[in-house]
Amino acid sequence: MEQKILLKKDIGKLYNELSKEFKFYAPINEKGYITFRKIENPDNIVLDYLNSKIPPKDVLFPEKDILFEYRYEGKEVIIEEPKNLDEKKIIFGIRPCDAYSFELFANFFSFHGNCKDEIYLTKKENTVLIGIGCNSPRQTCFCTSVGGHPFKKENVDIFLVDLGNKYLVESISERGEAIVKSLSWLGKANDEDKQKAEELSKKAEEMITTQIDPDKIDKILDENFQHPIWSEISESCISCGTCAYLCPTCTCFDVIDENDAYHNRGRRIRIWDTCQSCLYTMETSGHNPRGSKIERCRNRIMHKFSYYPKNYDLTGCVGCGRCVLYCPANNDLRYILKEIEQIES
Amino acid sequence: MGIEEENQKIEKSIRDIARDLLKNKEVDVIIGYTEGTVPLSTSPIIIRDEKDVDKLVWNNFCYINLAKYLAPRMPQLVDPEKGELKVGIVTKGCVGRALIQLAIEKQINLDNVKIIGIPCNGIVNRRRIEKEIGEKEILEVSVSEDNIIVKGKNFEESFPFSEYINELCKQCKIKSPPKVDSCVGECGEYESVFDEFNDVKEFESKTPDEKWEYINDLLSTCTRCYACREACPMCYCNLCFVDQNKPIWFGKTTDQTEILMFHLIRAMHMAGRCVACGACSSVCPVGIDLNLITRKLEQMVKERYNFTSGIDIDKFPPMMDFEMEDEQEFMLEED
Numbered sequence: 001m002e003q004k005i006l007l008k009k010d011i012g013k014l015y016n017e018l019s020k021e022f023k024f025y026a027p028i029n030e031k032g033y034i035t036f037r038k039i040e041n042p043d044n045i046v047l048d049y050l051n052s053k054i055p056p057k058d059v060l061f062p063e064k065d066i067l068f069e070y071r072y073e074g075k076e077v078i079i080e081e082p083k084n085l086d087e088k089k090i091i092f093g094i095r096p097c098d099a100y101s102f103e104l105f106a107n108f109f110s111f112h113g114n115c116k117d118e119i120y121l122t123k124k125e126n127t128v129l130i131g132i133g134c135n136s137p138r139q140t141c142f143c144t145s146v147g148g149h150p151f152k153k154e155n156v157d158i159f160l161v162d163l164g165n166k167y168l169v170e171s172i173s174e175r176g177e178a179i180v181k182s183l184s185w186l187g188k189a190n191d192e193d194k195q196k197a198e199e200l201s202k203k204a205e206e207m208i209t210t211q212i213d214p215d216k217i218d219k220i221l222d223e224n225f226q227h228p229i230w231s232e233i234s235e236s237c238i239s240c241g242t243c244a245y246l247c248p249t250c251t252c253f254d255v256i257d258e259n260d261a262y263h264n265r266g267r268r269i270r271i272w273d274t275c276q277s278c279l280y281t282m283e284t285s286g287h288n289p290r291g292s293k294i295e296r297c298r299n300r301i302m303h304k305f306s307y308y309p310k311n312y313d314l315t316g317c318v319g320c321g322r323c324v325l326y327c328p329a330n331n332d333l334r335y336i337l338k339e340i341e342q343i344e345s
Numbered sequence: 346m347g348i349e350e351e352n353q354k355i356e357k358s359i360r361d362i363a364r365d366l367l368k369n370k371e372v373d374v375i376i377g378y379t380e381g382t383v384p385l386s387t388s389p390i391i392i393r394d395e396k397d398v399d400k401l402v403w404n405n406f407c408y409i410n411l412a413k414y415l416a417p418r419m420p421q422l423v424d425p426e427k428g429e430l431k432v433g434i435v436t437k438g439c440v441g442r443a444l445i446q447l448a449i450e451k452q453i454n455l456d457n458v459k460i461i462g463i464p465c466n467g468i469v470n471r472r473r474i475e476k477e478i479g480e481k482e483i484l485e486v487s488v489s490e491d492n493i494i495v496k497g498k499n500f501e502e503s504f505p506f507s508e509y510i511n512e513l514c515k516q517c518k519i520k521s522p523p524k525v526d527s528c529v530g531e532c533g534e535y536e537s538v539f540d541e542f543n544d545v546k547e548f549e550s551k552t553p554d555e556k557w558e559y560i561n562d563l564l565s566t567c568t569r570c571y572a573c574r575e576a577c578p579m580c581y582c583n584l585c586f587v588d589q590n591k592p593i594w595f596g597k598t599t600d601q602t603e604i605l606m607f608h609l610i611r612a613m614h615m616a617g618r619c620v621a622c623g624a625c626s627s628v629c630p631v632g633i634d635l636n637l638i639t640r641k642l643e644q645m646v647k648e649r650y651n652f653t654s655g656i657d658i659d660k661f662p663p664m665m666d667f668e669m670e671d672e673q674e675f676m677l678e679e680d
Contacts, residue, residue: 031566032476032632049480054631063568064598136498138482140383235421236389238413240572242630256597271597272568276575279588292420328576328628329409330381330388 003194004169004180005187006160008047015042015092017183022090022128025059027052036091047162050138051095051320055248057105059091060123063272067119067255071265085122092130097143097318099131099155101248107312108251128175131156132167135200140321142210142334148318150204161197168197212337214305214315220343221306225298229343233336234297236329237276243300243323243333244274249316252280275299301336347490348405348466348506355463356403358529359435362461366433366527367395372459374422376411377401377435384486384495385471389414391421401435405469405488405510410622411435412443412578416452429457437465439622441522442655443578446620449658450665452581455524462525462532467510467517468623469493472632474509478502513623513636516544523656538653542644548637560605560638566631567604569597573625573635574611579618586610612638617646617662620655 006014015024019039026045028037035054039045069080106124109117134141134150143149153159157176160167168189171177180186244250254273259266273280276296282288290296308316317333324333346354363375379390379400387406392398411434414422422430436444441460447453475483478495485496493504507515518540521532551559571587574580587595587607595610596603612635619639626634646652649672650663 032472034480046480050482064600136482139484231421235391235419236409238409238576238628240575240628241570242572242628245568245570245572245630254597256593258596258598269598271599272570274570277571294420325383326630328572330383330386332382332388335382 003189004183005189005193006167006169006183007187008165008167010185011045011047012042013185014183015039015045018090018179022088024090024092025056026092036094045093047093047132050136051097051134051322053322053326054246055098055101055320055322056091056094057098057101057248059089060102060120060127061105061251061253065119065253065270067268067270069265069267071263082119085119086126087123089123089127090130091127094129094131094156095134095320096131096150096152096155097134097141097148097320098248099129100143100148100152101318101320102129103155104249104308104312104314104316104318105251107314111311128158128179129156130158130160130176132160132162133197133201134204135162137204137207138321138325139209140324140334141208141319142212142321143319144205144208145210145212146214146315146317146319149201150208151201161200163193163196163200166193168193210319210334212334213341214309214317217305217337217340218309220340221302224340224343225302227343229339230298231294233301233331233339234294236331237293237297238329239276239278239293239296240328241274241276242326242328243331244276245272246322246326248318248320248322249304250274275303297331301340305337305340348488349490351466352404352488355529356401359401359403359461359463360398362527362529363392363398363401363433363435364395366459366461367392367398371431372433373424373430375401375433375435375461376414376422377461378403378407378409378411381406384483385469385474403435403463405467405493405506406471406486407437408468408471408624408627410440410443410576410578410620410624412440412447412453413576413624415444415458416447416578416581418453429454431457431459433459433461436460436462436522436525438517438519438521438523439465439620439655440578441524442519442620443622444522444655445524445658446579446618446655446662447581449661450618455658459526460522460524462522462528464521464530464532465514465517466520467506467514468627469506470509470511471627472634474504476632477504511623511627512544512634513621513640516540516542516640517621519653519656524658535653535656537651538656540644540647540653542640542647545637545641545644548641561601563633563637564604564608565601567599567608567633568631569599569604569607570630572628572630573633576624576628577615578622578624579615579620580611608635608638612642615639616642617650617652617664618654619643 024039025036026039027034028044029046033053034049036056071078109120137150153172157173159170171180252273253270281290304316366372375392378387380402381387389409448455481497483497487494491506495502518538523535525532595606
């Protein structure tokens, strides 16, 4: 497909055009960290960033997702489905690892088409991803080991490469191409630009030093559900759940009902949950199969590196390194995986 | 003596004491800190064998309040046959206060705990450094002389230590634990603590509307992950009020009113109990600094009851105790 050039100074222009049709989400600096928010003023967009501290998963999977609302009218119950699910969105500036996490999310929310979560899937279908290649992965990143790459293009509609004062623009999907075509003012890319993008991709790949072997880990996990390692790796954990809340692939949620008896109405809401919480999988009887942090830490590793691969033939981690970097107890996932790799079968 | 040198001395003493405690079988395990794998971090570690004591470190990135591992006791510290293991714990001032406060509240038995006291020289404000460095990758951080040196690819920046430690550490009057079994250097005794609460003065000068706005803005980004609660050594309830669902007392969503309810009620539970370790703020994934709220409560408890949490094992905190002459201005007189 033909490649184009977008000058960085034209980001405002791009926003002005695309925000007519789409709700435009992009990274901003909120109170000292980078997160994705709906943009009202393009001057707030931050594009010179390593990766957002908060992954953009909340754009489609918010901390509070209303599944339906209801009200009583006399004896009748009126159910109101959520509105505007098909509202058109653009997530601009998403990194390849986070874009890939949206695919893993979609797998979970469709379960091979057998059990579709229309709320998530409708939102995803109507969201265009404009990704930017990751020129400088962090030391904590390991996307290349888990099916990703700092310049992976497959999961976005339009892929950009940061060339300094401009972006190389490549449309990946059909709807991406339609958008690029509509921006007739985009410049033409020359061979030098394309070559530079290739070099940046190679350089970024070389910057990733952590290598893990998910297939080997999956096999080892199968045989070591009971192993002293689970007690060891959970020792320093304080069960704060930061790993899950900052994880782009953590999908777990809790469903609650809020009944407003005074106004004869209520709502059912999906909120984020984490397997590190003591209430996670707590049964009505009071029994919890994951009763201590040992089982809960094991679940986190098992889910991403054993259960998810079995269900979807992919690793349930995109290697973004957020849990590594931000764990307050420095319970480093890279080291946990290395230790698991060393378990002898 | 520079901070770096001071740290090395403390670290060596911690290892010596830990080695002796393990060798003499006075404790089964030592809980301390070990070198982190990413800059600006350390990781809590359990040492079982005296040959491993050199893994213990002390530096200005020891964020976690280690008392957290004792209440409730984590399973790794309980032997199926012997029961509670005897634990030696590397204890800076706020960890020591937490241990005493937990003992007062009958959550831990200090007979099974050996307090290795250290005079803490302050913990680096990771958030502030990260915020000021911005979107550049930090690769190495060290404390040298009186500066925090932050290095990355193509940059090196220096921050004055005394300015870039946690706000709580700047105000801290209890740097070493109030009760110790062994002490590295000098550990002070605290009968009464004088604190001017300079850090809450600016907040106090605000009007009620401004305070309300400040608190609302502060908490607006909360995701209700409860990391603050989980890291807090004084939050040990089996089931937090906000998790109860028979009946549901409070909403669980991120609606602003629900966020406020959670934090303000949790703060109330901290009155006279918070040990000002700052764990809640240092673990928050979105960087909310709850310390102003807890410090204000600490000040109120100090002014009204002349009570400072975690220094006197024989004194109940005001919310657990009463005296006949307590002020009761909230009681309405009968006409």
